[in-house]
Amino acid sequence: MNTVAGDGSGSPVPLREERDLATLLEEFPEIVLVLSASGAVRWGNHRAEEVFxxxxxxxxxxxxxxxxHHDDLELVHRSFESVQRKEVGNPIEVRVRVRGQWRLIELIGRPVGLVEDGAILFALRDLTQRRRFEVAHDDVARFRALVHNVDAIIVLATREGIVRSVSGSLTRRLGHDPEDLEGVSLGAIVADEDRALFDEAVAATATATDRAPVVRSLRLVDRAGGVAGTYELSLVNVGDDPVLEGLVVTAHDVSSREAAEQRLHDAxxxxxxxxxxxxxxLESTADGLIVVDRDRRVVSHNQRFVTMWQIAPSLVEAPYGDLLAAVLERVNDPDAFRALTEELYAHPSLESDDLVALRDGRTxxxxxxxxRVDDAIVGRVWSFSDVTAQ
Structure with missing residues (x-):
């Protein structure tokens, strides 16, 4: 005799055959599925047919x-693997598409090797309505849902950095099974090269005041042991909180920011x-060169320009009017040279090729x-060469 069942009279009667057990399982009010190790359906009860x-x-x-849901796939994969090592796995909550809508489903499983190697028996329960009620009426439940779905990784650890609980983002981003990390140092998911920095950060939280965060950029590893990217970890000591009593660690992926900073540095x-x-x-040419922008500010020049015009070096840093005044003092016809410069600045696209006689006898x-930068005119280039001997 395997178990008992009622006959309608209130008296228990023996179950006659194993098919009676199958009938009870078929009519079980929760979803029951038997899956292969890879997640293929092997059997489901009537409730599963109704729901899906x-x-x-x-x-x-x-x-x-x-x-x-794609964000929960890693968690499911890790659950499939970890349950094989247990008599009964821990319950997890994942988003499942049911008749075109996302539902929050709790599932708990146990290995059933008698069906086939690696097969798992899962019981599923739809938590959607209950969670909606809790979130609508309970701030704690609302915050719990927020933490589970937030993109940042959140970890509650002891003062020594031993993991006590993690948010769902850790599995989604790095693929680690939360059960495998609980009771283990958070440093286990830090790249070997950055492990000393992590240990130093944990130690620094002991002396941090007013819950000041200790922030470090560290490389984290995924479940396969490869570097998943650079994360900015913020460690806050909440040891004075009688409930949390430890460290709250948040981690944000800054790989893209680091890559952008490196590109900027390289540029x-x-x-x-x-x-x-x-x-x-500019300094190697025999010509005197000066570049002036649209606002008549000198943006570049060479030493040859200063020497050729016999002016003080400080004048090229002075306002344009002071520089022009010094140049006009050295030409034979200052009015003509001034008119030339005004014409060119009034018509930025013009080019000129002129001879300028200086008072000291040079030409x-x-x-x-x-x-030009691309198609835009951004300034004007002046080139002066001594042609006196020609």
Missing amino acids: GVALADAVGTSVLDFV LDELHATLSLLHAT LRCLSRPQ
């Missing part, structure tokens, strides 16, 4: 993973090298062209 709207004959062989290095080359080129060839 799929006949058992059509469901056998299909993967339940097709119905699981600045390249720009510095380009400017250095440009400066060397300079003056070339002026617009400076």
